[in-house]
Amino acid sequence: TRGVLLCGDENKVIRDFSIDSREGSEDSIFVPIIGERVNAHRFIEGALELNGATFTSEHCPEGEDGAAKGDRLWEQIANKTGMVKPWIYVKDTVRAMQQVGTCYRNRLSLPVVAVTGSVGKTTTREMIATALSAGKRVFQTLGNQNSQIGVPLTLSHMSPEDEAAVLEIGMSERGQIETLTKMIRPDIAVVTMIGVSHIAQLKSQENICLEKMDIVKGVPEDGMVFLNGDDPFLVPYRGRLEQKTFFYGLSDDCDYRAEDIVNGDGQISFTFCADDLRLPVTLSTMGEHNVRNALVALGVAHQMGVDVSAAAKKLSKFHGQRLKFVRCGRCTVIDDTYNASPDSMKASVGVLSSMANVQGRRVAALSDMLELGEDEKRYHYEVGEYIAEKEIDELVVFGELSREILKGAEEACAERKRPCVRKTADEQPETAAGVMPGATDGSAEPVSRQRGLVLTEAKDREAMTAYLMRTLRPEDVVLLKASNGMKLFEVAKALTEQNVK
Known part of the structure; x- marks a missing residue:
């Protein structure tokens, strides 16, 4: 220092x-x-x-x-x-802290996996650590300590007894990924996807991609890089890196890919494929995004010499910390209120839409996604368009930007000739039910997408809470998601603090 x-x-x-x-x-x-x-x-x-x-x-x-x-x-x-x-x-105290963190890293010879990306860093990191734990003692990032301060804090807790480490690195401005990857010196780098988080600072997805791909600057020539093969910003890196590069995803040309994906009740199963390897995998989480997370976890385990079957068994018991399913007397709540970006919000809506054996309604309760820059309205509008394509029965929002979600859904429904009605949370559910019978009556009969989409606007968080508590039924499933600053976790608490099963 x-x-x-x-x-x-x-x-x-x-x-x-x-x-x-x-x-x-x-x-x-x-x-x-x-x-x-x-x-x-x-x-x-x-x-x-x-x-x-x-x-x-x-x-x-x-x-x-x-x-x-x-x-x-x-x-x-x-x-x-x-x-x-x-x-x-x-x-500079922060710089000194980083230099000491580098010293901690240099004293240990264990293999290190570093994970970055716009969406899915934490879940991917946790799943990689889970898969590797089938054959190694694994250290991983503590909580969400993935920043310029958090990474050296994490490095100071690594010990000689650890046999592998999985570290998460994030950024808020240009140049930070390079600083962190050179501190960590990962043997394996993983990039989950390129979204629009921090686009207000970096101005474009192309710049975000360049920043995220700076992670390879800390990887030695004989190291490895894993990239999402379904991401259009990452696919062009095929054959361009000096390190050995593996692509994972649902595309046929991925090195690690998934086939035969089946959504079940609170789980998803698929066949893990790599060269001549085929392995059935079942996850206790939902969503195709988690299939990709599992693919890279198993791919990293495979390359690090961990038995893939044992790793898959470990993953079958993985639940994660972000997408929480809470069954209570009032309804089933999918609590994903930690944070939100356009990609993660679409992924969570996809989970809700694909849930099997839902006897009631699928309700998406959303609010604003923050720090999206000058195109923030367009990103919200596109989420609404996406919802109109999915098996969602009601969309409930509050927030200035979230009106664009309603607008996108309403106009997309009109284009697709899907029945749709827009109302406020002050109106009685019967208003919408009169237009689309069964859509909001709380009956146990499954509701199909063709029966329409109810669009409900609440004036604030309290109004959303009151509306959901008044209209949700035990057979319903409600997704709660927004940027953390919108405090939807308070809505989740109100819905789940009583009669949790």
Whole structure:
């Protein structure tokens, strides 16, 4: 880090980082981060009550530029507390943290898999780790620590006992993927798909693709790259990379592909195909996107020498953290409220549409997708068009942008001559039922797509909650999805906090 020890024992052993002054241990070093709203240097004194050392970029020896010269705060705190803990002056605390993270990585020789992409990073990472656990002790990213700060935090928790690591890397602006992949130095890189998340910052999907593909800059020449063979932005990389490249997906020309896909009740099955290998696989999750996730998980396991049959058995018990099915007395809730992009919203709608043995209605309760840039209305409109093609019985939304979802669905229904009625959440369900009998009557009779689509607009989150609680029946299935900032998790909580089965 080229840091300067201001005080304390230079032989002090530090094992991990702390970025929260209220947390830490004698084995951790506090990293005061200068954020947009808060400069954590103000919390150093409190942080040292728990942590064994601290970085600082604002207190330094006299003669250093750009810092508080001569205040010698470390001496003031030492005199006040009677404790002299190491203070290390660095130019940039986050950069220093990343450099130490690189040192942690360099000390370990285990194979590392790095996962990036616009959609599906977390689930893909979890499924790869699950598949590899059939033959190895696997370390994986903690929670959603995939950022410029989160990755070095994660690296500090790897241990010599680990036999493989699966790490997730994300970005919010250009150049961040290259920084992280060079820190991680993955043996295998995975790119899930190129969507429009962060398009407000990067301006185009082409730029997003370039940023995501920077992950290969950290992969050695004898490493491997796995790309989604169904993604039009990734397919052109066939034959262009110096690393050995594998494509996975539903296309016939993929190296790892799926055949005979069958949707069941809360599960999906398919045949895993690779060269002369054919293996039946059943997942306890739904959606074709999870088939792709399983394909790359099994492909990575195959290339790393893990028995594929054992890996598939592990995957059969995988449930994941994002798409949560909750059966309660009121209805069945698909809680996918963590976040949303156009691609992930379509994927979740696809899961709802493909569910087998639904005796009631399929209801999609959606709200705005944020940070989509100047084309945000178009992306919402396209989600509505997609819904009009699917086996969805009612669409309920709130939010300024979500009106475009309603508009897209309404106009697509008109083009396809699919019966459709638009109303507000204040109107009684019978208003729509009068136009399309059975569409909102809560009967146990299965409702087909030809019987129409009800489009309902709520004025806010509370109105959506009240409407759903009033109209949902035990046989119904409702999907909840939006960007986290829309707080649809509060709707999910209201629907599920009582009578959970």
